[in-house]
Amino acid sequence: MEQKQNFEIIQMMAPGPKTVRGQTANIHVCKKNKKLVYCSSNIVIIRNLENFQEFQYYQGHRFPVTCAKFSPNGNWVCSVDEKLNVHVWDAIGENHMPKIQLEQFATGIVKDIAWTSDNQRVAIVGEGKEFFAKVFLIDTGSKVGDIGMIGKTLNTVDIRGPRPFRLACAGEEFTTNWYEGPPYKWKKTDKYNTSFVNCLRFSPDGLYFITVSSDKKIILFDGKDGTKLSELQNAHNGGILQCDWLNENEFVTSSADKTIKVWEISDNNIQEKNTLNVKEKPQILDQLLAVQSIDKDQLISLSFGGTFYFNKDIKNENFSYKSVEAHQNIVSAMVHSQDYLITGDLNGKILIWENGVGQIPNGSGHQDTKITKLALNESQSIVYSLSQKGDIKILDLKNKEFSKSYSFEKKVNNIFAVGENYLYILLDKSIEIWRDFESVNSIQLQQIDDPISLAASKDGQYIAVGNSRGKIQIFDEEKVIHQLNHMDFQITSLQFSQKFLYSGDSSGKMNVWDFKEGKSMTQRWSMHSNRVEQILIQDQYIFSVSQDNRVILWDENSLEKISDIKNVHTNQIFSACLSSDGHIFTAGNDWLIKKLKYVKNLNQK
Structure with missing residues (x-):
């Protein structure tokens, strides 16, 4: 019997960025192209801000990626993985071809990236031993100056847009460091903070830069010489984790206090314009770890729980917002009802998907535990979920809520x-x-x-x-x-x-x-070379899904292989399910969910 890899990917659901409680999350908006870039597992996601379900991804890294950032013109992305490999690659073309790949180039885990406005130089900062930062040319990888006088991890870096380029960085020493160049040389270090400085950004016109920190301070500096202009204490009720400029004199901040604030610079002083509460009764998962402006009246933020919030009319009391959910880890279990795809991950999050959009069910779900099994009743109205802790929850699909929960002594x-x-x-x-x-x-x-x-x-x-x-x-x-x-x-x-x-x-x-x-x-x-994760059956067709990154289709009548679907994900498949219309859904170690159309003699829409 002829055996072909006869399938196509007809839909993908993007994962969200990995988040850590109380730490800045790395997301970045290209205002020119209206795109968002962030890291998920060992891939880098680029999402269309005007159609958030539309996305592309770069899979050139072999290890988990810690940071990624667009160039100012939006044509390139620089990304760095856990093994300190730096990639600069094409953000426009579908194949995302790399311009340069520098192996083990970084000095430690990279926490932030900055570009010069001419799109020629990149600064990377983070952990290290002797050095905590590097600046290099993207054409050759050559070092541009010496970012010295640092003794602890750097959390943030930025480069002034207008010439002359100035570089500022800050981090766990509670200090802000100022460099002039290129080639960059240290000029001064200021210590105005009593805790970690989490984010530092120059204004678009280069007149100012601001720092935000875990001690709840916002500090305003002169963008030309690094002189401190003013300071605002207790700007939030919790540590301030990220900031971004809306225009030349307005900016936004996100905080562990679960709010976003809009600020204005007037006479070198910082004045609050609005506070955005995205939830009435926020919980720990609602800490806002990142915020990026899309334009002067619109922004996107990210919570610790992985929820993206789109806020419009942010300077008005009656601002609008919508939320988008995503998994932040491997999807470990899935089932498909007549109307929905239901998925559960290693963190215990369960999502109900309709037309590619995920929704968290109402009620009390699983917390911080792997979802090991999802089971669907015959009428497809109830999903039973089992966690690694051994508790079973009942998910009512009609009302999209958890209705019951059971725990066992055994x-x-x-x-x-x-x-x-x-x-x-x-x-x-x-x-x-x-x-x-x-x-x-x-x-x-x-x-x-x-x-x-x-x-x-x-x-x-x-x-x-x-x-x-x-x-x-x-x-x-x-x-x-x-x-x-x-x-x-x-x-x-x-x-x-x-x-x-x-x-x-x-x-x-x-x-x-x-x-x-x-x-x-x-x-x-x-035929498989690794663990068989699932066996799925539809009519006379048998599907075996394996961690060897393959889905094999068998014919029950002949007990022979019909088709071998290879390299569905970047490495391994961990869960899969069938829909009644003849499609297969898979989830892999790249955190992606893929919907496949395959084999012509199956009943497909």
Whole structure:
């Protein structure tokens, strides 16, 4: 049978930036092109601010990226990863070709980047040992001056736009450092702060620069010589994490106090114009770690919980805003109902997606724990979610809210939904059967230790349990009818069709079983080279999804491979699901969610 990689990506859902409580998040707006750039895992995302679902990404880094910033003309992006590799690449073309790649060039984890207005030089600052900053030419990588006189991590850097170029940087020494050039040389250090300086930015015309810090101060400096002009204490009720200019004399700040403030410079003094509260009763996740102006009346901000806020008419009391959600980590579980894609990640966040837009359900969800399984009932109205902590929550899709929550004294290893109102719950020593959220039966497990995987036939008559040592038990109702030996690896996935039971393991091997007779129908499919994460079934088609970054399509009638979808993500696939209209959704270690259209003889819209 002919085997082709016959698929196309028809939709992608972008992840959000990684955030750390109380620390500035790296996002940057190019006002000229109306684009936003930020880092997610080992890719760099460029999103269209006028159509936020539209985005591109750069995947030239092999390690997690810590910082990225547009050049002033918007044509280039400089990005740096955890292994200190610096890339400058084309931000306009679809292929995002690199202009220069400097391996292990940075002195430590980079926290901020600045460009000169002629788009020729880049400054990078962050952690280090002997040096904490570098300035280089993007054509050659040659160093431009010596950014010295620094003893601790730098959090922020900026370069004056108009000539003569001036460079200022600040960080964990509570100081602000001033350099003249190029080539850059140290001129002075000022200590006006009592805590970390988190962000420093020159005004567009170069007349001023401001610093914001964890001690709640905003300090205004002369942009030509670095002289301090004024200081505002207690500008926020919490540490100030980022700032950005709206125009030559107005700027915005974001804070751990969960607010954004709009400020004006008048006679070298800082005056508050407006305060923006994005939530009535903000929580820790609502700390605003970043803010960027889009134009003089509009901005975008980012919360600790990963929510983007778009604010318009920001100088008016009745400002408007909308929020956009995204995952900030690997999506570890997903299911698809008739109307929605439901996803859960390693942080415990669950999103309901409709037309590519994610929404957080109302109610109390999981917190700081991996979502290990999502299961959908037959009418597709309820999702059961299982976390690594072992709690189960009931998500009502009609109302888009968590309606119930259950905790267990014993470890919960897996769950499986059967029919309209049954849920099978796999514990270490038993399978608990629930109907309408109440326990109605318990099947005791014998001669199978460390059970980890679970599946049931559509009518619930047959149940399969797999363990960490390659053993599978098949139950007919409550009675064990077969004990199968798959391989000596973890049984990571089980799935019943009308005819067979399919099993996959942690080594990438699969098997097809006649579950009524208890015999293997194949000599073990061994096309995968890594853990089989999921087995999905639609009609006579079987899909095996693996951490080897492949999705293989099999025909149940011939038990032969039809298609092999390779390199779906940048490295590994961790979860997948099928929709009823013949599409497959995948999520990988790049944090992206992809919707694939494939194989012409499947029913597709």
